[in-house]
Amino acid sequence: MSKAYPDPSPPYPELEHEPQAQPAPYAEPPQSYNQPPVTLIAPTPTYNLLTNVSREPAYCVCPFCKETITTSVNFVNGTFTILMALLFGVLFLLCCIPFCFDVFKDAHHHCPRCNALVAIDKRM
Numbered sequence: 001m002s003k004a005y006p007d008p009s010p011p012y013p014e015l016e017h018e019p020q021a022q023p024a025p026y027a028e029p030p031q032s033y034n035q036p037p038v039t040l041i042a043p044t045p046t047y048n049l050l051t052n053v054s055r056e057p058a059y060c061v062c063p064f065c066k067e068t069i070t071t072s073v074n075f076v077n078g079t080f081t082i083l084m085a086l087l088f089g090v091l092f093l094l095c096c097i098p099f100c101f102d103v104f105k106d107a108h109h110h111c112p113r114c115n116a117l118v119a120i121d122k123r124m
């Protein structure tokens with residue numbers, strides 16, 4: 001009976017004899033641009049949103065442009081709107097009703113001159 005296969009030789013030569021790929025020495029990342037490092041400083045807010053506003057346009061001084069203004073009011077869906085939509089949906093299967101009426105929405109007061117948001121009257 002002859003041996004069909006020769007003795008298995010070591011499948012891989014000794015690793016000590018292999019030329020080992022040396023990792024490339026650490027190179028400095030190329031300086032892509034000759035720009036000085038930029039230090040980012042978070043701006044500190046120097047204003048607060050106005051409080052004690054109603055859902056009607058308010059006569060006040062804009063904290064941004066320092067002008068005396070009457071705010072323009074936008075009604076935006078808020079947490080109260082969503083909760084009322086869930087309630088209306090469960091009770092009456094009319095979950096779209098709160099999204100159709102401003103009484104369920106938050107009132108956002110904007111400055112008509114600089115268009116900044118100056119106050120929010122939240123429903124909850």
Ligand SMILES: [Zn+2]
Nearest residue numbers: 062065111114
């Ligand atoms: Zn303004």
